Amino acid sequence: xxxxxxxxxxxxxxxxxxxxxxxxxxxxxxxxxxxxxxxxxxxxxxxxxxxxxxxxxxxxxxxxxxxxxxxxxxxxxxxxxxxxxxxxxxxxxxxxxxxxxxxxxxxxxxxxxxxxxxxxxxxxxxxxxxxxxxxxxxxxxxxxxxxxxxxxxxxxxxxxxxxxxxxxxxxxxxxxxxxxxxxxxxxxxxxxxxxxxxxxxxxxxxxxxxxxxxxxxxxxxxxxxxxxxxxxxxxxxxxxxxxxxxxxxxxxxxxxxxxxxxxxxxxxxxxxxxxxxxxxxxxxxxxxxxxxx
Amino acid sequence: xxxxxxxxxxxxxxxxxxxxxxxxxxxxxxxxxxxxxxxxxxxxxxxxxxxxxxxxxxxxxxxxxxxxxxxxxxxxxxxxxxxxxxxxxxxxxxxxxxxxxxxxxxxxxxxxxxxxxxxxxxxxxxxxx
Numbered sequence: 001x002x003x004x005x006x007x008x009x010x011x012x013x014x015x016x017x018x019x020x021x022x023x024x025x026x027x028x029x030x031x032x033x034x035x036x037x038x039x040x041x042x043x044x045x046x047x048x049x050x051x052x053x054x055x056x057x058x059x060x061x062x063x064x065x066x067x068x069x070x071x072x073x074x075x076x077x078x079x080x081x082x083x084x085x086x087x088x089x090x091x092x093x094x095x096x097x098x099x100x101x102x103x104x105x106x107x108x109x110x111x112x113x114x115x116x117x118x119x120x121x122x123x124x125x126x127x128x129x130x131x132x133x134x135x136x137x138x139x140x141x142x143x144x145x146x147x148x149x150x151x152x153x154x155x156x157x158x159x160x161x162x163x164x165x166x167x168x169x170x171x172x173x174x175x176x177x178x179x180x181x182x183x184x185x186x187x188x189x190x191x192x193x194x195x196x197x198x199x200x201x202x203x204x205x206x207x208x209x210x211x212x213x214x215x216x217x218x219x220x221x222x223x224x225x226x227x228x229x230x231x232x233x234x235x236x237x238x239x240x241x242x243x244x245x246x247x248x249x250x251x252x253x254x255x256x257x258x259x260x261x262x263x264x265x266x267x268x269x270x271x272x273x274x275x276x277x278x279x280x281x282x283x284x285x286x287x288x289x290x291x292x293x
Numbered sequence: 294x295x296x297x298x299x300x301x302x303x304x305x306x307x308x309x310x311x312x313x314x315x316x317x318x319x320x321x322x323x324x325x326x327x328x329x330x331x332x333x334x335x336x337x338x339x340x341x342x343x344x345x346x347x348x349x350x351x352x353x354x355x356x357x358x359x360x361x362x363x364x365x366x367x368x369x370x371x372x373x374x375x376x377x378x379x380x381x382x383x384x385x386x387x388x389x390x391x392x393x394x395x396x397x398x399x400x401x402x403x404x405x406x407x408x409x410x411x412x413x414x415x416x417x418x419x420x421x422x
Contacts, residue, residue, distance in 0.1 A: 008393040015390035018382035019398065025379050029413075030405055036416035090307055101308050105315050112319060120322045131321055134338045165318060219406065226409040247409045254411065260419045267412045274407045 034271075041264035052265035061241050061249075068156065069225065069245040075160040076167065076224045081217060083164060084171030091172070092179045106176075110169035118233025121162040125149050125234075149235055152242035159231050159243050166230060167223075171216045178212035179205070211288060218281035225274055246270040326350070 009016050044051045056062065091102050109117075124132045125148035133145040148158045186204045195203065228247045231237065237244035237252060244252075246266060254263035296304070325333060327345045387395050 005393055012390050012392040015386040015392050016394065018386040019394065021379050022383040022398070026401065026405075030408070033413045033416040034408065036419075037412045040415060040419055087311060090304075090311065093304055095301070095304055095308070101312055104312050108316060108319055116322070117318075120318050123325065124318060124321060129334055129336070129338065131338055165315070222406050226407070228410060247411060250409065250411050254415055254418075260415050263411065264415050264419075267409045267415070270409050271407060271412065274409075275404075278403065278407060 037264045038268055040261055041268045043261055052261045053269070055262055056265050056269065061244065064241055065244050065246060065249050068241070068243060071156055072160060072163075072231075072243070072245050073221060073224045075156075076163045076227075077217065077220050079160065079164040080168045080220055080224075081171050081213070083168040084216075085175055085213075087168065088172045088175035088179060092176060106169045106173055108169075109165050109167075110173075112166070114166070114229035115233055117162065117166045118230050121158070121165070121230075122149065122234045125158050150239055152239055155235055155239055155242050159234055162234060163224070163227065163230055167220065167227075171220055174212055174216045175209065178209050182208050211285065214281060214285050214288065218278060218285075221277060221281070222274055225270065225277075246273075 041052050042048055042050070059065075087105055091098065091105065112120075124130050127133065127145055127147040127150065130148065132148065133142070136142045137145065146154060149155050182205055187200060190200050190204055225245070226247055228251060231243050231245060231248050232251065235243045237248045247270060250263045250266040250270065253259050253266060324340070324342060326349055327347075328339070328342045329344055329346045329348065332339055332342060332344070383398055386392075387398055
């Protein structure tokens with residue numbers, strides 16, 4: 001094994017030399033903090049112990065935080081993928097001014113900084129002076145102004161909507177790139193065969209898009225679970241922990257309650273969770289790949 | 294594939310609707326920035342500022358704007374340049390060569406996406422020894 005690796009290094013010495021800066025940075029900026037974080041999570045007053053993990057899991061709000069994380073992740077991912085997918089299909093059509101509409105729809109939300117998005121939406125959701133209540137009231141959808149960020153379920157919905165606005169552009173871009181790899185001849189051939197719009201989508205577009213959908217779902221899931229600034233600026237985890245996810249909880253434990261050990265335990269747990277979810281997606285992906293061949 | 298006229302109208306309606314909805318939060322940000330305080334906290338809401346003002350922008354520039362701007366440029370520019378420098382070489386290596394460490398390197402990119410950012414923050418504030 002080691003011999004094989006040694007031979008490989010000698011044969012591809014140039015390639016391995018190119019990896020040196022990357023591996024060095026990885027060790028310094030990723031590996032070192034992660035190991036430190038893990039060690040911190042295993043210590044109580046300088047002694048080795050699993051107390052921190054036990055504390056985190058026995059926390060009364062742990063069940064609620066887990067529930068919030070699931071709702072936040074599933075809601076954001078489903079909405080982002082759906083909106084991104086529909087807009088990618090729309091923006092893949094040929095029409096005049098496409099470049100203009102593409103740049104507004106795909107770039108504007110994505111390029112707006114996280115904190116700015118949080119503050120802007122927080123203001124739009126304001127129950128007295130927020131523009132959202134005003135619009136919905138004028139359209140006759142609501143009969144009275146809703147306290148968007150003060151009601152538990154509404155607050156959950158509110159952060160998910162804001163996150164969808166912020167995040168759909170990325171999946172839309174992935175899908176758009178994928179749609180452009182579909183060869184034109186396939187559409188023409190299926191038209192000659194008399195396929196309707198749905199059949200063309202089902203039998204030409206979808207099979208090519210599918211692996212992209214799995215990859216995009218995986219990346220969006222990972223990013224959403226770990227996404228922190230939006231919730232923190234909009235609600236700070238409130239009301240009554242209704243929008244607290246694993247990461248906002250870990251942040252508050254560290255920087256408000258100054259319990260770094262417990263916060264480290266929480267973030268290590270989050271990483272393991274994300275890792276397991278990614279493994280699941282990768283299995284689906286490799287199974288799909290195997291079917292294809 | 295030729296479109297029928299009603300299909301073109303539908304397409305444009307959908308695109309313009311999507312654009313308006315998506316641009317709205319950003320447009321609202323700008324509109325609010327141009328309103329004086331009584332209008333921001335006014336009822337009913339004005340969709341077009343009655344007395345547009347630059348006072349908020351003036352306030353921002355009165356703060357230590359130059360320093361903040363300089364810091365942003367240094368941090369983002371430095372991060373961008375370093376990222377490109379570090380990422381360029383392994384990108385070339387993994388595309389052009391076939392070697393044993395190729396797959397682990399590619400997987401390491403995915404794994405780096407999985408850490409909550411707070412993992413990297415805590416070790417700065419905490420002395421292990």
